[in-house]
Amino acid sequence: MKTLRSVFTVLILFLVAACAGPxxxxxxxxxxxxxxxxxxxxxxxxxKVVLNKALASAEVGAxxxxxxxxxxxxxxxxxxxxxSALPQNPVSFILYFRTGGTVLTEASKPVLxxxxxxxxxxxxxxxxxxxxxxxxxxxxxxxxxxxxRAQAVAQMLIDRGIKTKRVRAVGRGERAPLVxxxxxxxxxxxxxxxxxxx
Amino acid sequence: xLRILTVFSAIAAVFVICTSQGFAxxxxxxxxxxxxxxxxxxxxxxAKAGDILEQKDSLVTGANSSVGxxxxxxxxxxxxxxxxxxLSRFRFNPTTHDGEFQTSVxxxxxxxxxGQIAKRSSEAMKVRTPASILGVRGTRFLVKVGGEx
Numbered sequence: 001m002k003t004l005r006s007v008f009t010v011l012i013l014f015l016v017a018a019c020a021g022p023x024x025x026x027x028x029x030x031x032x033x034x035x036x037x038x039x040x041x042x043x044x045x046x047x048k049v050v051l052n053k054a055l056a057s058a059e060v061g062a063x064x065x066x067x068x069x070x071x072x073x074x075x076x077x078x079x080x081x082x083x084s085a086l087p088q089n090p091v092s093f094i095l096y097f098r099t100g101g102t103v104l105t106e107a108s109k110p111v112l113x114x115x116x117x118x119x120x121x122x123x124x125x126x127x128x129x130x131x132x133x134x135x136x137x138x139x140x141x142x143x144x145x146x147x148x149r150a151q152a153v154a155q156m157l158i159d160r161g162i163k164t165k166r167v168r169a170v171g172r173g174e175r176a177p178l179v180x181x182x183x184x185x186x187x188x189x190x191x192x193x194x195x196x197x198x
Numbered sequence: 199x200l201r202i203l204t205v206f207s208a209i210a211a212v213f214v215i216c217t218s219q220g221f222a223x224x225x226x227x228x229x230x231x232x233x234x235x236x237x238x239x240x241x242x243x244x245a246k247a248g249d250i251l252e253q254k255d256s257l258v259t260g261a262n263s264s265v266g267x268x269x270x271x272x273x274x275x276x277x278x279x280x281x282x283x284x285l286s287r288f289r290f291n292p293t294t295h296d297g298e299f300q301t302s303v304x305x306x307x308x309x310x311x312x313g314q315i316a317k318r319s320s321e322a323m324k325v326r327t328p329a330s331i332l333g334v335r336g337t338r339f340l341v342k343v344g345g346e347x
Contacts, residue, residue: 022344024327029338037312037337040320043330051339060330061344079340082278082307085264087228090272124228124248126268166248198228198268 023061027070027079030054032089041065090198091118095153097191099136100145102152105188116160118197126198127162129154131171134190135183139173147171153193223250224288225269229276232263256284259306271297272313273323281306286326290315302326303341311338 028051030036039051041058043065049058057070076083093115095108104112119125131150133142150169157167177190227234227249234245237256243249245257251267259265259281266276271290277283282304290297297315301308303325312334316323320333327343 024329024344025340025342026327026330026332027340029340031311031338037316038320038335039337039339040333041330042333058330060327062329065330075340078342079278079307079309081264082276082281082309082340085229085231085266085276085278086309086311087266087268087274087276090268124226126226198226198272 023059023064025057025059025078026051027055027057027075028053029075087198088122090196092197093118093195095193095195096188097149097193099134099186099188099191102149112156115195115197116157119157119160119162122197125162125166127154127157127167128196128198129157129167129169130194130196131169132176132178132190132192132194133174134177134187135174135181135185143171143173145171146173149191149193153195222252223270224253224285224290225251225267225273227251227265227267229264229266231265232279233260234258234263234265251285253285253288256282258282269299269313271295271299271315273299273315274311274313275301276309277303278307278309281308283308297322299323300326303343304328305343307343308341309338310334310341312336 026039026041028036028039036052036054040048041051041060042048043060045063047065049065049067051058055070055072055075057068059066059068093111095111096105097103098105119127129150131146133146147169150171154167154169158164177187178192179187179189181187227245227247230245230247235258236243236245236249237258238252245265257265257277259277259279261279264276264278268274269288284302284304286302287298287300295314299315299322310325312323316334317336320335323334325332325334325341327341
């Protein structure tokens, strides 16, 4: 009788465990500067927890949501493969131009070299090239000039063997200055091309 | 003659602008190890680094396999071994940074570094797991779906 009861107890425990089922685990991480955002975890029955501290975690199964705290060592073990597959951070570069055309300033030539290196060191690099101008000349002409500057940089990358479809060149004219100025004013900081390598 | 040329180049410029906004791609595969498949409509494609991703694609990784990807709003994802991930809905306006990103992780592990879409509110980016819905705001986090030990 006693054995039967204990078998029964074990069976009940087993069934409860089976009903609870496997749980999903969510862990919040800090970024490289130590900043932490927020994840709101809502289970299917509507209950919620908010994660907003580094390594705060939630476990959620059917009708069951608990908040906890992970340790870094466990994160490193459980999530090792997925963490090592994350793509690198995007990097950005700014190249400056002489007035009125698509000639780079001397100071920007080493930056161009850095850009080429960054592209070479990346798998399947995608490059966004955005041209800008200062406010000398009409807005319409500056749209054309900004695009020409972007296309000139794009062409330098293509000449170095980057596939055309991996480079996207756009011009933004005088709309997005680094240094806001009155119309007609020369501003070397605004005569630029911004390049983002992803 | 010069005028015709100007008109022509203006048309060409407009054409370039239009087509560049009409891209169906929402992101790209950047890192890949082992056996990774993209399921698109009814087709199963063998994935490689540089492949373009589209809305509604599913990614499936095998044993000892993993995949990392970037999206056009700057979001980064990676999936570990034995994972299935669906890119259910993706919309992003590069000018206003408005957008919407819904992902569903069916099994395995997922790492997310959010981008522009998740900067404004926790409503724009949602990740579904079998037992929960996650609202994401400006952060990085990990997800492991139960029962795959």
